[in-house]
Amino acid sequence: MDIMKKRVPIIGGLLVVFFGVLIAAKVGMFDGASVSVKEIKEVATTVEDMEIPEGAEVVGVGEATHGNAEFQELKLTILKKLADEGTCRAILFEMPVADGEMLNKYVHGEGEVQSAEDAVGLLMYPLYDTKQMAALLDWMKAENEGKDFDDTYCIFGIDPQGADEPDPDAPSFEEDPDAYSDYRDDKMLENLKNILADEKERGYNRVMVTAHNGHLCKGNSDGFGSITFGQKLYDEFGEGYFVIGSDFYNANVNINTAGKYGDEYERKNHEFCSSDPLALEAKNFEGGVYALDFAKVTDENSRLYKAIHEETFMGLVGEGFNENWYTYKSYRAKVVPAEKYDAVVYYYRANPIEPIHY
16 A cells, blocks of 8 residues: 555656656657757847848738737838838738728728727638737827828738629639639739839838738748749749748647637637747747848858758648647648748747637
8 A cells, every 4th residue: 555655646747747748749849949050140130120122012921820919910010110111101911802991991090990909800800800900000090190191001901802792703712722722812912913003103112911921932832822922922023022931939829710610610729839940049039039031141051051941840820720730730831941931030939819809
């Protein structure tokens, strides 16, 4: 009996360790990401100090997930930066055109919506129903007060999804998701080009567009069409397209649950680890975040140069969570960072959004 009493705490402790290891393995914490890239500190900057090329007509700001507060806050930080440079007054979102029109009225003091929190609660996508989005709208509205239209900030939706009258010629997502994604990207490109032309008439030489990393990155991306929206932007604008991606090392992400719609709709938080060695290094920077412009990394013999020009894991979390994500680790993708992005903002830890009305 005494022997059993002594063994119980030991067995209990082993079980705690065992289940701790299982959880860590589940979120990918044993998949590497142990490379320490000391050269980062020589070229890394804050987001505010990042240099965006003068010739960039379209500045893409990607988010590794839709469900983290930091990636939504990043949009306002970069919009303020571009505003301070006097080059941009328009931000374009991966949201229905009609939703963008409603938000644009709000930031111009028009329409029937009385508050930013009311406005985000009316959006089709609950992932924008956040305090971070409301803060962006309130900042734009405050900046617009008392100004002529040409001096105001505008917000647009460019996504054809959610239209009151769907395009009858659009491919069926259920029958051919890649064809539908290509159609969707073509429409977003068309909408962006029209808005950019209008902005140039107002005296601004660029627009900022924000969407998921999987849309804005260059090249191809499984699940986002054979050719990404970002690649189409690059084909159209060449070096005039500058894309800033984002990534996390650890993230607690707010995601809707797959298969639950209507009255059953739900969102929950899920833990992920990207195993990205460059995101791991963010823990050594103030606030656990830094920005890296890949063009500044020129020493081909450095470990950093190799890290951004070789395949590595980056976080890539979408909507519609199910447990298979952990089994197949589909919350990340192996990519060559410098081929996908011109710059990336790395976070050591990303925290979940908290939808206001859902």
